[in-house]
Amino acid sequence: MGKQIGSSLSVLVVSDIARSRRYYREVLGFDVTDWWAERDGLNGMALKLHQAPEGFKPVPNPAETGADTGIDVQGYTETWAGLDSLYEEFKSKGAKFAREPVVYEDLGPWKEFVVEDPDGYHLAFGGIDGGRAHNSIQPQINAGILWVRDLDLAVERYGKLMGLQVREEDRYGKLHLFHIDNGTHLMLDSHGMEEAPVTERGAPLLKLSAYDIERAKSEALQHGFEVVYDIQRLPTVSYFNIRDEDGNVLMITQDLVSF
Template sequence: MKMGKQIGSSLSVLTVSDLARSRQYYREVLGFDVTDWWAERDGLNGMALKLHQAPEGFTPVPNPPEAGADTGVDVQGYTDTWAGLDSLYEEFKSKGAAFAREPVVYPDFGPWKEFVVEDPDGYHLAFGGIDGARAHASIEPRIDAGIVWVRDLERAVERYGKLIGMQAREEDRYGHLHLFRLDNGTSLMLDSNGMESVPVRENGAPQLKLSTHDIERAKSEALQHGFEIALDIQRLPSVSYFNIRDEDGNVLTITQDIHSS
């Protein structure tokens, strides 16, 4: 039996001459979430990098331009619409980013619109996209966050953090709500605003779906972290799943895809 998706994301590795300087640039100018492990914008499935300090005597070597091009590209990012691309450009420009190429439209490729940012070591990050059929809609076709209403925010943050194996960070707390920034670029939002007098729901449909590679272990861990089993493990030919409920009546489905060997 083969497991489900085994590669969740990938990161480009950039060797930099001054790690502190690069981290500051990516955080303050390009708006990346920078940690000791990576720098990412819009989650690990957005644009994700690893910044490594170059050893003494080594000079970073960005990619050269391909044949017929004037600018090399080290990391390529994609946007769904030109409106999103233009917004990103204006954000970077307002924060003093260096541009190796201003926005340009290539009519023969979609058309394709792109600009290129340069980091302190000369690495080039290209951002581009095709303004396709979705350009008429102002709402983007993606879910930014799943919202779970809770009564005791501190307790819920601790419980959900353990469930999904993520540490709660102070910078992700916004008053009455807390964000867990998930690996696929979405967020889990726990919100306690105005929940003190709201009764706990006794029955409800699942609000979120999470995946696991070991459904028996997932059930055991959910129980350990204070969730109750709302529906025990169901086994179908292509998927197994069970439902859990938190103390606020929120129901989540945990699934494991089954692949034939």
């Protein structure tokens, strides 16, 4: 059996949920929906914002012994360059800081700053400056890009295939950006594709995971994808390949053992 817990969310009870949603969206740059507020996907910093019942006042965490500021949510950044960029972004949007950036030399060194939200909750952002700190390219894959001809059709099909919400604010002209739970994105791009020929054969461009390989195959067919390589079963993994009407090939896998 593969990984069973994909992510976790911190729950914050807030006094005015509309105000909190606005703050997290406009000041801290979170993607805010009716279900959660997240930045860099559900494996980045993800929160549940719950409206406090009448008469209840939110109670942020107290400071631990010897500290001056309590922490309710802790975020980690890969480099100080990324941390500094985040600080400048928050500052430019009027964020309130409970602690300005400080370096703790005996902890790595560790650099950190703390943001305060409208209810007094403290969100700490920090990290250790490692060997990658001076690289201009981060060791992450930010997005997968698929070229498509009919953007509306492709958005509908991929939204159904992956169970993703289709939102107007994620459409940028001839491009649509899906926000994936692990912090990456799926970009469907139709710029200049009207007359481009369909690729007849190709290697998989993306790999997606499934909980049930047979059900995944059935769903893919139901959503209009073509199975170009049927289910293969190995001791540790099962997989098959599908293809869309634009020639994009995806591999669907199910891990059979935990690593």
